[in-house]
Structures are given as C-alpha cells and as structure tokens.
Amino acid sequence: MGEARGRRACIATAMCAWVLAALVSGAPAARADVSIGPDRVVVRTPSMSATVVRATGHLSFADASGAPLLAQVPLRGVPRRLTGVDPKLLGFEALKDRGVYAPFAYEVGSSRRSQFTTGIWSGNLLLGVRTGVVHGARSVIEAGAAGDGVRVVLATTEPGRRLEVLIGPDPASPAALRVQAAVTPRDRVIALGDSFVSGDDERFFGFGGRHNALSQRGRTFNTWVEAQNYGAGALQPLVDAIDRQNGPAYLFPNGANAAYYPQSLFVSSRPYGFFADNDDVVRWRMASDRPDAWQVSAEGSRLDYTVAPGRGAAAAAHLSAINGRHRLPPAWAQGAMLSRTVRIFGQDTPASYERRVLADVAEIERRNVPITSYKFEGFAVMPRSVVLDVIRRLRARGVRSVLYLRAFTSKDNALTESLDAYAEALREGYVVNDASGRPVTWTTPFGARGALLDFTNPRTVAWWEGRVRDLLDLGADGFMLDFGEQVIDRMRFHDGTPGAKMHNRYPALMHRVTREIADRWSAEHPDRDVPFFFTRAGSSGRPGAAAHEMANFAGDGSTDWHIASGLPAQTTDMLNRAVGGAWGFSTDIGGYADYVTTSTSSELFVRWSQWAAFTPYFRVHNSSRGGLRMPWFYGDRVYGLWRDAAALHARAVPLIRRLWAEAEAGGPPPLRPLWMAAPDDPQAAGEQQAWMLGDDLLVAPVVTKGARTRTVYLPEGCWQLQPDGASYEGGRRVTVAAPLERLPWFVRCATNPLG
Template identity: 45%
Template sequence: MQKILLSLMYLIASGLLVSCVDSDTEPVSRGVSISPSETDPVIQSTRFNYQAESTGLQFQNQAGQVVLESMPFDRQGAPIALAINEPLGSNNLPELASYAGISYEVGGQVNPEWPAGPWVGNILTGASAGLVFHARELLEDTQANGVRTLTYSTNDPAGRRIQVSAKAAEMGSQEVSVSVEPALGVSSIGLAFKMKADEAFYGFGGRHNSLNQRGNDVISYIQAQNLGAGPLQPGVNVLPGTQGETYLFPSGPDAAYYVQAGFVSSKGYSFLLDDTRLAVFRMGTQRDGGAAAQAWRVSVAGASTRFLVAAGDVKEATAKLSGINGRHRTPPDWALGPVISRTIRTLGAQADNADTYMAKVNDDLEMLRVLKLPVRGYAFEAWDILPREFTRETIRKLNSMGLKSYLYIRNYVGVDIANTERPETFSQAILNGYLARTPGGLPYFFGSTFFVGVGGVIDFTNPKAVQWWKGRVLEMLELGADGFMQDFGENVLNSMQFSDGSTGVTLHNAYPTLFHKVTRQILDEYKLETGRDIFFYTRAGFSGRHALGGSSASFENSNFPGDESTDWSRASGIASLTTNMLNRAVGGAWGFNTDIGGYIDLITPVTSKELFIRWTQWAALSPVFRVHNSASKGVRMPWSFDDETVEIFRTYAALHQRATPYILKTWQAGQTTGLPPTRPLWLMFPDDPQAVTQDQMWMLGDDVLVAPVVTEGSTMREVYFPIGCWQDPENKAEYTGPSTKSISAPLNKLPYFFRCGSNPF
C-alpha cells in the first residue's frame, strides 16, 4: 500500500509540474538591467532575467552572456524528500531531493547536537523528511522602485505560492529573495542551478578538504573540526563514506570552524547565500545519472532565503564576493609577528598551575633575551589565573625588550581544566544573568570543551553582558596588552535562548559575528580615546554582508584555523593549511594565522623537530607568523629541540620580517582590489589547467610563488611553475613556465620564487 501511495503522489506531482508559458507576445527570455551605484568600485553589473518557457531564474553579465541559470521546474522531482545527516560525517545513503529550480519541503527536521566535549554545538546526526512541492507557473510580474517581483503558483494542494524578488545590490550584484507563502509547515526551501560541464566551485570558508568543491556536499554550519584520524588514518581510508585522507572527526571532511556560505565559480560569477540558518550545498553530488547530476543545489532550513549573484571573471567575481562579505582589516605592521606563544598544559600529571606557568613564562623571556631571536611579540594565555602584578610586570619586561604582549579571552565562561580564567568569572556571569538560557529560563550549561567541567555561552544580545565583557577586555588593555586571542564561538546549541528573543537555530552561525563585532566596537572606542591600535584574532566565523552590518571578516584583523593536529595529515595537519588558508581568503578572511607546530596532540605524536621546522617555513610567507602548539604534551619552542632548529627558526622568522612590508602592501591593496595577499593559482592563472589543480602552493601578491614542503621525510619538492620566468632568490636559478620541476628542499630550505625582474623583499 505504501508503494502505491508513493507512486500516486509522484504521478500527481509530475502532472502538475507543467511549463510556464508567458501570456505576453514578447520574447521568452526577458530581463532588466540595473546599473551599479555611483559609489560601487566594480563597474560591471549583473542582470536578472527569468526564462518564461521553464520559469527558471537567469543571471547575465554586462555583455548579456548567461553566467548562472536555475534548473527548470523538474517534472521528475521526488514527491517525498528524505535527507540524512549521517553520524561521523559519513556519506553512504542516497538523498531523495527535488532538483527543480525552486522547491520547498513541508515536513520537519531534527538535528541533535553534541552537548559536551570539544564538539559542543556540532551536529551529531540529523534528518529531514516531508512532501516536496515546486513552482508551477508565473502568475504575476511587477516592478516598482527598482525591485522586480515574480509570483508563482505551485503544485501544492494547500495553495501556497512562491515569491521571488530581485534588485540591484552592492558590488554590481543582484540580490534575490525567495519565500513561500504562507510559511506555516514549510521546513526548508531549495534552489537548484545548472552546472556547466567543467565548472569549478572555490571558497566556502576554511575548508580543508579541497580547493574545488565540485562533487562534494558542503554544510553551511560552524563546527569544531580540527581532529583528523591520525594514526588511525589507514583504517578510516577504507571505511565507506568517510572520504579518505581528508576525513575529520566527528562531522566529516567539509566541516569547518570558519564558514562562508559563498563561492567563486570558474564560469563567471560568485554566489553568496545571505542566510545564517543551517544550509547544505550539494555541488553536483546527485548520483541518479539524470539531469540532476548536472546541477548544484542549496537547501536552507526555513520558508524563505536570500542570496546574491555577482557576474565577472574569476578575479572580478572574487573581488565582488569579498566586497559583499567584508574583508579583514589591515593590521599594524608589528601584529604580523613573529610571535612566540606560551599555551597552558591542560592534561596529565604535568598539567600547569599558576606557579608552574609563571616559571615557564619567566624561562621563555630569559631564552628570548639570550638567543635574541627576531620576534616581535610574546603571548601568555593563562594570564587571568596569575597575580595581576605578575602580568603587569611581565608586560613591562616585554616592553623593555621591544616586544608586544598578547593575552587571551574566550566567548564562554566555565569551570574546567583550561585554566584560562578565574573561577569567580563563572560565578559572576551566572549571578548577573550574562549567559544564554534554557527554554525554562535557567543558565544553559554544557559539558566543558576540555572534557572536565561545565561552561556557559555569554549572551552578547544582552546589553548588560556586553558592558561586563567590555570591562574584561579593557582590563587586558589597561594591564598593557597590545593584542589578544579571541577564542571559540562555535559552541551555540539550537535550544539556547538569548535576551533579544533569538535562539540557537538562527544564532549558531551568526553568533561569532556578533561576538567579534562587540569586541571591535570596544577596540574602536578605545583607539579614539587612547590612540592605541589593538590587534585581535579569532577562531570561529561566518559570512554575511558588509553593507548590512557585516560578516565576521568585517570586524577581524586575523583568524586562526582552529586546533590543527601535530602531524603531516591532509585532514588537519600541516598538509591541510594551504587549502584552508586559500579557501577563506577568496571570501575576504585573508589574515590567516596558523599554529606553528600544531595544537591538538591527543592521538598524534608530540611535535617533532622536522614538523616544527617545516611548519615554521610554511608560515614564513603566510600573513601571520606565530608559534603556538600542544594541548596536552607540552609546548615545543624553537629551543626545545637543538641548535640547528634555533638557527633555521631564526632564518625564517627573519624572512617573515623582511616580507612583512610586502604582505602589508598587498593586504592594504586588497581593500580596494578585493584580491587577498595569499592567492590560489586558480585565481592568478585561471586558463592554465595545471595551475588550477595546485592545492599545496600559493602566490603571495603578484610576484612570489610559495611551495612549502608538507610531506614527512621529503628533501625534494615538485613545483609547478606557471607561465613566465621565476627565480630562486637564494641561488638565482631560473625556471620558465609552464613546467614542473623537482626542486631540492633539504630541511633548511623553503622553496619560494620571485617573478623574474621583481624584488619584492
């Protein structure tokens, strides 16, 4: 009986999905061209059309060429949808989904989350199911005040309609809003677009798995993720659906701390989903072999959504995407490092207390004084558990040595083994109502991210909590700090309630932006009062629109990629850094700030000499150079190994110092051009089929090609040279591209090359 009912529903849905034939006698394809505003730095505008023969949406560039077109309203779409967010990020079960141009689901979703541990706020598993309906025919086409509004009937027996509104927006883009009315009962809305045969999709924020996400499912949901399989990798590689060497525990290879719901297409446009709710992009992953296999699709939890499309070649599309989203602010030159960080040891018999930590800080300062390493700053994260006079005196010592000081703060309070804040901070937040609450009105506690203890998220929608936070930030600055790490931000659960009426459903992704915006406003006020330019860097982040209050990138100077593991892995170790850095850079978050040596060492070996050196070299020609490593096995400083390590570290810290003016110049230029300091080869050489596949190399500005060694034991590096002449600045050897060469790379060598005739640093 169930099969008969499903068949009948399918036939009914198919019969209702007829093509829309416009009653006008005008051409089938009609559109309106909207010019960009006078202040828009990008000249080319994007046109919005619809195709009356299929009622599909269409976007054109200034020359009238179609760059993006929705799928026709699918007569073969599934009448019943079923999607499973499989446990542990696997991908084994088929998805029943409609690849109609616009569809929606009447049903429900469940997404239970991790309630404790390092993955608080991650989706544990999930499912959605319901009846699917599609747009059927165009009922009304109106235009007023620059807004084009299309109203469609649907095959929904409840009589719902779909409304599409389009208007010109920032950076020469088109903003499109789609809604189902009435919204009651609608659990998700889906948009499907035609995918060109060789189209590539770049971006989506800090993803480790690939530069090109074609063929991948990409979830738009912030999740703590930087834990690969480590020594268990061979076993993971053969498990079905875990996607091999890029697998991340516990939510799969696409998950990320820093999420951008947008991308650059190799076919002439960029796309940004302007929605903070849970969304899933399926970039050509439908496996039915039919028309849907040539489509990409995004589904969003809710009855409405909004997106922007900006036409342009890959450089212009990238500039528009970062312009819409917002770009990392140019920091003061001293903030690019090099920096030495003293983390606090948290696990085992050798875990730090205040006394052992103070002794280590004093030892570090003595080593820096004796070795005279070319560093510009020192960070001590556990400052808050120390006597205030010790912190103040340490900062005075650092100032006398010509070093900047960095402290630490996080978005939640807790009683745990992290030892980064005083226990009374937790009590104060509870007693004064500064935390997110349960539906019953009690403070919402979760199991500590450090396994032992409890924590609570600070409610930044509460003005009193914001004032309290301001006091905590100003305390660091009044002690003399020049900067700080602003940690976490991804640990918001769906059932959390906030003072402004928001819940975790809408605030999970938006929370880091709010968090960073509050801090930026404090620092901007402080700079006006004192003239001091404070540098802070973050962990979690999300996309948005700079013109409408911003994304995380609008308020940050820099962002570190979460807790990389102390290994060579493609999932979360040193080999994951390049893809992560380049994916987020094209969306404007280009102040990449890696942990030299790796941080998570729960199941991986302690940072080795070789790994420390190769990581040092990797960071030397990245935006920010910062030693920061080991969660549980003890920090590895340059002097923790041997004299050779110290000297190699000295060499590459000095290289970063020499490169800093060039990095800052390209960073500042990016505020106008929209191009990041670190650039994927696909961006600079989009017509070179070999260049676009390079995911372990990058361009620094226009003139520097960087190819670090990320493979254990390697003393050679295969380097792809794009078109042109390239010179090794150390031995003056020249290479002509396009070509691939084996370059000698002993332990003391970072392969990098200048464009012949240039002298960047």
C-alpha cells in the first residue's frame, strides 16, 4: 500500500476528534430559528443571529450572547449619481473614485471595462469605467419563512424596483448565516453591494494571496485573478510621485493588491468572518474613503455573502468550510525538491535541456543531495527512453519525479509539451472559442500563439486525462499545474459560460477536473501514492480552488528583497491565503522573475532557503532568464547552508503534517499569523514578517538585504531562541543576532514542538 493510504487514516482520526469536539460543544443544526414579528424579522442559529428592522430594512448581525458583530450603514444620501473608474489604469488612483454607502446599494447605469488580451498579462484587468445612479433598500414590504430561513422583500429608493433577500444558515457551515440578495427587475443594474459600519479599531485579514500587508484596512481593491505583477524596483520614486496609495508594495500593472490567488473572504478583528461568493469582479472598500464604513460590491444584479461568528481561527474555520481546504499531500512531496526549469526566450533547446537534466541527476548522485523529489519541466520534448531512465535513476535513490502541465497549449519555446499538441488541440476543438465559434488565441509569455484549454468540454477533459495518465504511467509521482489566469471577456466556453463569469472560476474548474482524474488513476493503482500536483492561479468559491489542491506556489516572485514581489512578499502572501484554507504554500526558493532584477545572489538564496524551512514545502525553482541556480552553484559554504535549511525543514515536516491533518478537519491553519495566534494583542496584529507553526513555535526569518540582526514581536509568555536556548519574556519586541548562518526561531519555554 502507498504512503498516502496511511495518511487517509491519519486524516480520518483527526477528523473524528474534531467532529466529536464539535458535537460535545453543541454544533448547530442546519435549520435556523425564524421569528417574523410586526417590527423585526430575526433568524437565529445557536451561534449568531440576523435581524431585519421592518420600518427601515436595516440588517444587523449579533453573536449568540446578543453582542453586535456587523451592521449595515443607515440609509442616507441616495439616490446619488456616480461616475467611477475601477479598476484603475495601471493600478494608480489618479482619478479619485469614492463609493456611495447604503444598505444593499445597487447601481443602475452602464459600465465598460478593458483587459490585457495578449502577452504575459492576458486576462488581467486594464481599466473600467461606469456611470449611473446608486439606490438602496429602505423598508420591508414582505417577509415569510423560506427553506431553512426567511425571505424578505425590500422596497428601494427607486420606484418599481425591489430587492429580494434570502437569509438562512450556510449549508457548508450551518453556524454561519448566508445572505442572498437580488434586484428585480434587473435591467441596467450593473452592480449590487452592501455597506457596513466600521471603526478605527477594526482590521480586515485575508483576501487571498495579497502581498502588500496582512490587514487591508484603508485599501480599495478587486477580487480578480491576475498574473505577472512585479514591483517597481528602481522606478519606485516615479510610482510615489504618481500615487501615494500604493506605496512600496506597488505591483505593475495592477497595483499593490494584485494577486494570482485572490479570495473574496476575510476575518475581522471585531470579530466575525465574511465570505462573498460572486464569479465576476468583486470590489472592496475597506474603510478606505470612509473610516467609519466598509463596502463589498459585485458586478451584476445579485450579491451572495456569508457572515460567520467567532474570533480568529474559529471564524477562519467557517470560511474554509465553505471555500474548501488543501488536502494533506503524500509525505515525500514535503521533502526538499529541486526543479529544472526551462530557460525561456529560446535559451534552451530540447538537446541543451536534456543535457542539463542529465547533469543534475549526475550531481544529485555524486553529492548525495538530500532531496525527496526532482521536477523537470521539459520532459515532453525529451526522448521517452531518456525520461524513463531519469525517473529510474532517481527512484533508485528514493527521489520521486515531478513533471509539468499547463492551462494552455502553444507551439512555443517553453519546451513543456509535444510540438504537435497545439495543432491537435485546435484541430479537435479542445480550446476556448469566441461567440462565433472561432478559437481565441493570444501571444503567450513565451512569444508564440497559444490557446486556453476548455475544461467545460467533455472531449477536452478526455484529452487532458490522457496527458495526465501518460505522465503518471511513465512513473512520475506528480506534476506542476501552471497558469490559469488568461480568461478574457470575449471567450465563450463549451457550456455557454461567458469569459467574464469564468475568469475567476477557471482555476478551480481546472484543478477540480485534474484532481478527479488523479483520484481515478489512484484508485486503479493502489500500490502508488495519491498523485501530487501543485498549482499557481486560484480563487475562492463554493467551493473554491483550495478544495481540489494540495499546494500552490506563489507565482513568479522577483529575485530581490522588495515587499512588492520579492522575499518579504512571500510571508504576507502565505499568511493571507491560509485564512481561506489554502495553507499548502510553496515558494520558489531564490525567486524566479529576473527580467528587471539581477539573478539570485548567494545571500538571497540562503535567506530564502531559511525562510522556507518552516513552511509546508521546500523547493528550489529560481531564475527564468539567467538560468536556474542549484544549491551547489554558489560554492560549498552556501551549499552547506542550504543543506542546513533543508535538514531543519525535514525536522519540521512531522509537526506540519500533524497540524495540517487537524486543519483539514476544521482546526486552525498549520501556519498562523500572529494576529490569529494572539487575537487580544494589538502589537501581535502589527507583525508582518513572522508566523507561528502551531501554538509553540515562532519563526522570524531575515528578509532584509545585509541584515545580521532580527527584531521581532514575541506574544505574551516565555520564549527560547533556538538553538542556543536564550530566554526572552514576551509581550514586547526583541532583537537577536542573525548572522547569515542563522534563522531566528523560538519555542515556548518548556515545550519541544519538533520532538
């Protein structure tokens, strides 16, 4: 039996423990208690309630004790004419775009937006303009029981228009309350949102893989899957002169909040959790143009959101129950991995790439490199006999092979698929078309025409299954599943879905289809581990991409020290996406994108390796243009420091796996931001570059070039610096020595989390 069969028993055991705990504490039933009175309508679960005041239509939420959680803003100042620019051109707020705040605010008018339609940013938003009148809800005109909750019909400030609102337990997390609102009639309604009271004390944590910060208070941004956003680097002074809002976290071309893996969910410090489930653009104004309010708005005439009770990890558990949670991978996948990327822009040929792979294998054998897997992307253009021999040689050393697939097909110089795949996919109709039925092609990041695969087409899925099965039958134990951000509005999928509705949904669809194929193959091969694959793009949903994944990598981070897209960006990205269940985070040790930065330096490589030691995965994958830097590239000293980091990671893996199994069954994320670990401590909430692994281990990596000390905030309690054991009292910031040889990490006094 494969190792993964054993891990299922582990998960089952952890899940039984969490389910038993929930039963003992009185887990809520799916049906709510509904009270429809002359003055108000109330929906209650054992954990929270929602109240609608009949006279005003005002909606508010409270916890089980009646303490306020969340309340709509009062109706004032609508209808109001609105002209907005969103998204902003290149992420700059050159034209101020202020929101109109009202309960169930909806916009009637017209809107237009444009996207990048070719090149590395294909699918990213470029500019949006809308104009119209904003209206809001003003009173209840009808209320009655509906399903497990209540249906309320609201009058609006616009004659002849109504809002129908369903409120009831969320079926994916019944302690939480779900609100589904729709405007009728829906003609010319371009957006529907809701606005809530906030205050100076409120912070908003999550929203997926955002780099700029852990709390998004004071920010205005969108949920839209976007690729290839990079820091400004030497052009930062120009960015600052144009727009102060983005700051040093500015990403080109979509601004500081751009993300490969956005999620429409967050945990508030108030406390509560919030989840929005809409496929098109979701806009967020998080106490940005009004410090006393925040707003969520979705394109179209419908809005679907859930409010979850609880603080920190408890609220996050409700959100991930809806969105889905990363599956525990086979143990080998969490060991050290080396990746042989393809040098793009024609720097590699099939012959030169094959030579590099064979040289890597020889070096791994000669040095006895401590890895558990090796990924080579260009396997499809290598002779099959050579691929089989590489897999055999690696397997003899206990090293698993990981190959490569991507969301589109193209006859380009990336060398990641057979040269006839593109022609076959277009000929057989496996790609996405436009409304007229013609294939939509674009220039890929590798300089050739490409086309996106249509996973709503059963024939495409069958073809894709053949590709997945082929690489697994070769003897590979997993693969990288790349891209997925390239859906543009003019696309029309086989099932009729327009591009605008599919863009955010596409990664989850691709990952679900691939997971189902992998699971079928696994059932047919009980002697093999469940296939492992890791992904790039993703978004939230019901469920979102996280439900089908074991790991994500952070996208093409830059080979530098900048918060925008370099080493420090990995921390905020990892901790933000974990809020929504995507805690299987994998970084490219050393960075990847060196288009406008220098290639990975030895110092950056060491610090990045140390950073990855206490994360779920430990994978070298750096430099797209200059060529991969393997650990031995930098000489014996750096190679030794990389081995030290790999050994520390290996020590941490058993703890990570235990915490992961608990998280998958409803517990806290394995890696926890300090705001979650110490929710009563406002100082902890401000710590951006440290995290907890479980309850008793705190990691404070060095993310600043040239730094040889590290200052970090320690939560209350006694902490011991490792490995020397020096003790520090928490509740304050401490500075410790951090020479290049040392990763600062602490354990609670009298604990031994690594065993």
